[in-house]
Amino acid sequence: MNQEKANDSYSLSSKWYTDKMYFEKEMDQIFLKSWLLVGAESQILDPGDSLFLSIFNQPIICIRQKDYTIKTFFNICRHRAGSLKENINNKSLVCTYHGWVYSINGKLKSPRGFSKSEISIKDLCLRKLNTKIWKGLIFINFCDNPNDFETLFSNVEKKLSPYELKNFTFDRKVSYKIKSNWKVYLDNFLEGLHIPIAHPSLNNVLDYRSYDTKLFKNFSIQSGRLDDSKSPYSSSANSYAYYVAIYPNILFNLAPGRFQTNMIEPINEKECYVHFEYYFDSICKKEKLEDISFSDEIQKEDILICEKVQKNLQSIGFDGGIISGKFETGVKHFQNYIKKNIS
Ligand code: FES
Ligand SMILES: [Fe+2]
Numbered sequence: 001m002n003q004e005k006a007n008d009s010y011s012l013s014s015k016w017y018t019d020k021m022y023f024e025k026e027m028d029q030i031f032l033k034s035w036l037l038v039g040a041e042s043q044i045l046d047p048g049d050s051l052f053l054s055i056f057n058q059p060i061i062c063i064r065q066k067d068y069t070i071k072t073f074f075n076i077c078r079h080r081a082g083s084l085k086e087n088i089n090n091k092s093l094v095c096t097y098h099g100w101v102y103s104i105n106g107k108l109k110s111p112r113g114f115s116k117s118e119i120s121i122k123d124l125c126l127r128k129l130n131t132k133i134w135k136g137l138i139f140i141n142f143c144d145n146p147n148d149f150e151t152l153f154s155n156v157e158k159k160l161s162p163y164e165l166k167n168f169t170f171d172r173k174v175s176y177k178i179k180s181n182w183k184v185y186l187d188n189f190l191e192g193l194h195i196p197i198a199h200p201s202l203n204n205v206l207d208y209r210s211y212d213t214k215l216f217k218n219f220s221i222q223s224g225r226l227d228d229s230k231s232p233y234s235s236s237a238n239s240y241a242y243y244v245a246i247y248p249n250i251l252f253n254l255a256p257g258r259f260q261t262n263m264i265e266p267i268n269e270k271e272c273y274v275h276f277e278y279y280f281d282s283i284c285k286k287e288k289l290e291d292i293s294f295s296d297e298i299q300k301e302d303i304l305i306c307e308k309v310q311k312n313l314q315s316i317g318f319d320g321g322i323i324s325g326k327f328e329t330g331v332k333h334f335q336n337y338i339k340k341n342i343s
Helices: 020-029 149-160 182-189 200-205 285-313 329-341
Strands: 036-040 050-055 058-064 070-074 084-086 092-095 101-103 108-110 128-134 137-141 169-178 206-216 219-226 240-246 250-255 258-268 271-280
Touching (some): 020 258, 036 258, 070 137, 128 149, 149 206, 182 329, 200 285, 219 329
Antiparallel strands (some): 036 137, 070 128
16 A cells, blocks of 8 residues: 555655655756755855855856846856856956856857857857845756745745844855755754754753744744753843744754754755855854854764664665654655655
8 A cells, every 4th residue: 555645644655765766856846946045145245256056966156246136157168068267357257178258147258269250159148047135145946937936935034033034144154965865854854853862952952842843835944942041042032943944955043143054955865965054143253163063063963863764764674654743743744845746
């Protein structure tokens, strides 16, 4: 009998976490159509400043324009697929293969080796991607007709008040490579049931009895009250931690004084990266370092769990699990999202 259909308390079966075919479907049907967080706009403040990134093996450049908007292009030269780099005075992009030169707005300026009458310059711009800025964060979408950005993110914003995300300043990026399917990491993020067992120091600062999960269209928010006397976070009138998951792969961790984004980047069906970006308000350097070290400790505990779970999912001794209707509603919500979006 098909467990996924037979009972709503069953989890996705193991093949969703181990089979390349499912991974490829997720890439095509979810990731290449979703809004993806790629960084902070404060990393590229001046015209010509750029972020060179590879996401899902897609090479891209986010670049600040003369009018201060941000555009994103594939970092692939239209001649014969060379890679571009910034030139020294920041006013153009130069191909490292045969030296074609592009303006920062993506237009081909100088097709070395070709006369301008030989090729159609205007048809050889860098390929552009959809880009949105929200609260100082840069999002891109690989799809030409992307789904609605504003509705999703204005709903997230409404639910996150009283936090004012724009008050936070980018501090640093830290990336982890994890030997687990990206959904193992998400499933783990989406429930607090494991906190008293797997995260003793987090459990010490979080009032587990106050832990709550709220579900919305394409995102969920978990929250828990913090004990100010033990917490590494600055104290405030609103001493709550919020854990937001915007499907498929954007996480926000909020606590007084700090805002942290996580972007989960699947590598293949058995590995993923998790990119942490830390933002702070006016807290001092010592508090920042304490926060980063605390977060690193929790992350390492989660990585150990996720890597063990992945190995066990690959065993012939397990084909699917059970989800608590009380403590793991976020996991069920996310898994339903996955099933709904994959044909
Ligand atoms: S591939 Fe870029 S100039 Fe040839
Ligand atoms: Fe955890």
